[in-house]
Amino acid sequence: MAFDSSRLPAAYQEEGPAVTVLGSDHLVTFDYAEPSPVMLFAQRWWRRTKLVLKIGVVVAAVAAYPVLTIASNKIDDGPVEIAGQNWTMPEVGVAINKIARELEGAGWAGDRANWHPQARLTAMPAWQVATTDALSDHTRMLSELTVKGGEVDSDLKAATRLLRGVPGEDMRPRLTAAAEALNRYDSRAGRGLAVTPGKVEKLKAEANLFADWAKDDRVDLAVQVNQDVVEFPASKADIESFYGAKARAHVAQQMLAAARMTEPRLARLPAVSTAFDKAELAWGRAAEMKPLIVSNQSGDGPFMANHLASIGFFLVEAEDASRELAAALNELPEGALENVAALETRLASTAP
Template sequence: MIEDDYLYTKGGIKGFGAKMRKFFGSGRFWLRAFAVIVVLCLIYYPVGMLMVQKIDDNPDFSGDYQGGSHAVATAIGLIDREVNQHQWTANDPFFMPGSALDNMPNFQTGIIYALSRFSIELSDQIGRARGSSQVDSDLDNAAGVLKFRGDKWVFDPSISLLPGVSSEQQYRQAIAALRRYNERLAAGNAAFERRADNLQETLARFSNDLGSASALLDNKVAHPSVFDTTADDVFYATKGRLYAYSLILRDLGTDFENILNERQVSQVWAEMVASLQAASQLDPIMVINGSADGIILPNHLAGLGFYLLRARTQMNEIISILQR
């Protein structure tokens, strides 16, 4: 008991606990801990953002064509590149560096949006023998999952505390569905109607989509502000959309080469693709929504809109020729 009393009163079990309480209970400890966390965050997020950030606007990108449709192969490759090869950042939770990015997520979601439109046209027009024929199940599946929002992480407490389906999982389903379709197409077991009316209708839908994108740009340009914190969001979302369209239309030109040559629109088609590529290659250091006639503080959205409208004009010219 004497020994126990000694341990108890002279720095044994009780003494150790008292020291720990004194150490952790002191304001100095928590102040230092907070300072360490702040320093780590100041290193973790900027360095992580630099490592993750990748706006891949390679104009020469193409999919792994193994027969079927060149445009479908490129769509598969684009989704795979952004989801599996590059990190999908639009749904990164707060503890990942990608959550602090906004240009790359908007660029990626712009790409997926354009590919969603393309998948819908495949399902409704090009991938059906006639309008009254059955919808291809793989194309229908791809069109559905590509509509899924890009900011859904595996956990969404607003819906359920249990794990759910993330954006990446949905987009990987689209890859699998489009790949199955293209494999069946290469084997002669799927439809890909290379008709002028199909191409004309597809271009008309794309033109309408570009019209909605131009309206969004116009709304920004009409209200210039160098302190506009969402100008870069609109810029990169539109850039991603135009980038995807430039690749898909480039390869649709290959898929419909005979139609383009027959209607003598190959030159206009190439000019349309070039306009979309020019828009997708705009890469300002900082996106500024300045005055449309500004010199020091220009309006990058207006520049993007110029190429968009030029491409849309060329697209409408092709539509007009195909309708004759």
């Protein structure tokens, strides 16, 4: 239905709605309402703070990974404490403690995912791989000394195999199984259910094994030192050679220390005691090297040393001392340690 304008008031139809126009004298002046200086400062401070926080987050994200990588490089070359532990063979105790320290300490670097900081390391993986390889060599030596009826002890055989890493396979379960196998052997040996080598025979075999380690490492180090082109301060291969040699030196040093602790009668044999002191000291020098950054430079400059040449020199002494120890043990008459024990018993019985 069409709109009927007749219903509107007549005044509205003629003049339209009444509009009141305000003059300028009715307006309120707000000239005094300026922003507070305190608020302006607070706004500027907050904007700058947010900018600094954003930049800080970006810088922290970029710098955190290298820092975590450096912090995760934890090489534990301290003494292996087995005093007070009930081991039938102290060398087995050293091996198990070394395995536990690597797994439960910094963790096994080779098992880390690609994104993990430890996956970017060079020194620590070389140290760990050389450590387990050295323990595998030592366990194989023990197995050869404990052959019974033409058969190698099953636990020592298993530990020798498990301590050798397999590319692409996690080492934690392998090392855990190796430690369990070594512990089973030591437990059986304590109950007389497994063959144990003679102390002199075992120490002589250890001295020869350690001397072979020193010889092989010296050859490897010499190859790296004599490279025509040397990276600054050292290449990845240089670092791996250095820490591989250091790891084997540490195993040798700790095995010798365990043998000395469990067989004090060796100190009563002058020739053996002197050779033993020299070997332990030489291996200790190689094992205790702790360069902040491995360097394979000429060594005659004012700043950078040649750490590969330095540890190689210590290994020359270690090899010679180990050969001397083996020779001194080889010259011992049969039953020498038992004779020393009998003499000590007689002296103790005649003491006032």
